[in-house]
Amino acid sequence: MGKCNQGGAGRKERNMKQAKRIAAMVLCLLALLALPAGAVMEKGEPNITAQTTMKEVRNNPGIKNSGFYTYSQDKDCPPGQALWEMTTVEGYTNEYVAEGCAKGLNLVIENYNNGVQVTHSFYTDAEKAADRTKNNTGLFYFPAKAENAKFALILAGSGANESAELEEGACTAWQLHELGYAAFILRYRVWTDASDDAPLEDIGRAMQYIEEHAAEFGIQPEQYAIVGYSMGGHLTGLFGTESVGYKHYNVPKPAALLLGYPINDMTYIKPIYHVIQDIGAYGPKYYTRNLSDEITPDYPATYHWHGVNDTLLKELAYWRQGPQLEAALQANHVKHVYRVFNNAPHVCGIGTGTDAENWLVEATAFWEEQCA
Structure with missing residues (x-):
């Protein structure tokens, strides 16, 4: 019973x-069944090459729905937008970054297809409503191949109303992924949006967001690196300082700064940026500060490089750039590596087809040495 x-x-x-x-x-x-028609199966094909047109890139569901930023505002202002849409990835970027950029875009598509949230906002809706410039920021996430990986934050270069998340950002995120790291590309505020040291605030808030969501991202919250190019290298360098950097945002000190053709001294551009961004304001700003003047003995370990044939650095007085930064690192006994390549033009990113082709491999090994 x-x-x-x-x-x-x-x-x-x-x-x-x-x-x-x-x-x-x-x-x-x-x-x-309640989702919009086609939403469930709308996955993109990771078939982008250097010869894919920008229109095809932007119409790919994996790019369009992920929110990854593929624009250069200077090029895409009307009436030129239709013309640039028919340009290939290589024509839109350049011969050095195009292949890596295409691989980075395919990685975006694969991540999106696998259910990864690619685009993240590190400002609240209320903050963006109060300050419209914060709508032009974003954080693009590239998971590592394995859990509990180290991560790097990538700051592409920028100039005037243009930023290089697509050019330098995508190729670097792809190579970091191949090397076993997680990566985040930061879209920071530029030009008329960048008043009152806004780009430094963007780095700080992005780092706070990454630290707070480290478990969700499957990353180690400390011993991170920041990769910065050109103006992004200038900002990366400043974020490593005690004067205006990481301590102000209560985030860990970077284990290493990996700088590609960084701008150390903005020379004659300083008054132009002041008029555009901070007219009527007083006191030092990110663009008036020379990175070399801010370096102290406890500055993060730094790997920096540039090319002899970098015409932009020449226009900004070559000796005030890499050589002056190198002198400051030496004077403060900061652990560092300095490379000068014969053939490495500005905006060559990971250096495909140049003398700097393996720089990121060497730089990540330098980063790992600091974590041992």
Whole structure:
């Protein structure tokens, strides 16, 4: 009698569990049916090459729906937008970054297809409503191949109303992924949006966001690196300082700064940026500060490089750039590596087809040495 009752109770429990599973399946099906037509299966093909047109890139569901930023505002202002849309990835970027950029875009698509949230906002809706310039920021996430990996934040270069998340950012994120790291590309504020040291605030808030969501991203929250190019290298360098950097945002000190053709001294551009960004304001700003003047003995370990044929650095007085930064690092006994390549033009990113082609491999090894 008792055994029969136990058997009946067991059947009842199994039936209830089965009913719950069926109910859950029905709810999932109803949820899928409630989505807009095509939304469930709208995945992109990771088939982008250097010869894919920008229109094809932007129409790829994996790019369009992920939110990854593929624009250069100077090029895409009307009436030139239609013309640039028919340009290939290589024509839109350059011969040095195009291949890596295409691989980075394919990685975006693969991540999106796998359910990864690519685009993150590190400002709240209320903050963006109060300051419209914060709408032009973003953080693009590239997971590592394995959990608990180190991560790097990438700051591409910028000039006037243009930023290089697509050019330098995508190729660097792809190569970091191949090397086993997680990567984040930061879209920071530029030009008329960049008043009152806004780009430094963007770095600080992005780092706070990454630290707070480290478990979700599957990364180690400390011993991170920042990769910065050109103006992004200038900002990266300043973020490593005690005067205006990481301490102000209560985030860990970077284990290493990896700088590609960084701007150390903005020379004659300083008054132009002041008029555009901070007219009527007083006091030092990110663009008036020479990075070399801010370096102290406890500055993060730094790997920096540039090319002899970098015409932009020449225009900004070559000796005030890499050589002056190198002198400051030496004077303060900061652990560092300095490389000068014969052939490495500005905006060559990971250096494909140049003398700097393996710089990021060497730089990440330098980063790992600081974490040992």
